[in-house]
Amino acid sequence: MNRIAFFFLACLFLASCNDVDRVIGRDKKKPVTYSFSCIDSAVGGSSANKRLDKVGDLIRDIGVSEKSITDDVQSEYGREFHEQMIADGSFKLMKDAALQSKLEAMLASLLAKREKPSGIVYKIYALEDTVINAFTFGGRIYVTKAMLAKCAGKDDLLAAIIGHEIGHSEMGHIKATIQEIELSNKVFGEKTGATVFELKRFLTASANQKNELEADYYGINLTNELGYDVCTAVAFWKEMASNENRYSEVEDFFRTHPFSSLRAECLMNHIRTNFNRDCGGINKAASLPQVTK
Numbered sequence: 001m002n003r004i005a006f007f008f009l010a011c012l013f014l015a016s017c018n019d020v021d022r023v024i025g026r027d028k029k030k031p032v033t034y035s036f037s038c039i040d041s042a043v044g045g046s047s048a049n050k051r052l053d054k055v056g057d058l059i060r061d062i063g064v065s066e067k068s069i070t071d072d073v074q075s076e077y078g079r080e081f082h083e084q085m086i087a088d089g090s091f092k093l094m095k096d097a098a099l100q101s102k103l104e105a106m107l108a109s110l111l112a113k114r115e116k117p118s119g120i121v122y123k124i125y126a127l128e129d130t131v132i133n134a135f136t137f138g139g140r141i142y143v144t145k146a147m148l149a150k151c152a153g154k155d156d157l158l159a160a161i162i163g164h165e166i167g168h169s170e171m172g173h174i175k176a177t178i179q180e181i182e183l184s185n186k187v188f189g190e191k192t193g194a195t196v197f198e199l200k201r202f203l204t205a206s207a208n209q210k211n212e213l214e215a216d217y218y219g220i221n222l223t224n225e226l227g228y229d230v231c232t233a234v235a236f237w238k239e240m241a242s243n244e245n246r247y248s249e250v251e252d253f254f255r256t257h258p259f260s261s262l263r264a265e266c267l268m269n270h271i272r273t274n275f276n277r278d279c280g281g282i283n284k285a286a287s288l289p290q291v292t293k
């Protein structure tokens with residue numbers, strides 16, 4: 001089932017894993033605001049991207065109703081996806097009961113902080129995989145062994161990663177993906193539809209930067225509620241922006257997510273606006289954020 005492997009949103013956090021002080025929770029009276037102006041020039045400014053966005057909207061409008069992709073449908077997609085990937089050997093689960101318990105506890109604590117929780121059924125798995133990666137589909141969240149090694153002892157980062165993946169589901173990104181899968185299959189037949197879908201995803205990769213950022217914001221909000229350090233993700237993206245050549249093992253990911261520096265800047269703005277916290281200058285890419293609270 002290699003085809004379906006293209007259908008989940010691959011979302012990665014390489015680990016810079018910085019130990020910094022934890023931040024006290026934000027003022028609960030102040031609603032969190034999401035701003036995408038920091039990427040407007042990069043994402044919205046391209047006429048080609050705008051055309052592709054419009055085509056995507058049109059396809060969704062005439063094709064598969066958004067309402068038909070219920071939380072139950074998403075969860076079922078996740079269940080089928082998981083079973084197929086295990087059955088054909090694409091995914092090999094780590095056999096570590098203590099690790100699994102820790103991941104499940106962290107997932108549960110993050111889910112408990114959602115303001116308007118969906119009915120999506122969430123599960124989390126550790127994969128035997130040497131590629132540093134994390135991704136989600138249909139409520140199933142996967143973190144690779146290599147990613148977990150990067151995050152050893154760095155729960156701030158691990159929580160941000162899991163929170164990011166939760167964000168993709170809660171913000172409707174996976175729902176939109178499933179809509180496109182169903183429409184492609186419906187219009188072009190399952191085999192051809194998959195090809196069209198993959199092509200469109202490749203072409204619209206830059207437009208997905210907004211989704212990545214939205215998932216970042218969502219995850220950071222959850223981790224902030226739990227008292228984790230919110231600057232960890234910023235430090236991570238800063239380091240990645242300055243060291244992208246080191247991460248050749250995830251070249252495919254960076255082909256579709258080439259905006260580490262911009263992402264760090266957007267996150268830093270989000271944290272400053274919503275949590276009144278300064279995570280440090282964007283140009284100090286190689287240094288850890290020096291935080292006092």
Ligand SMILES: [Zn+2]
Pocket residue numbers: 009010011012164168212215
């Ligand atoms: Zn992502």
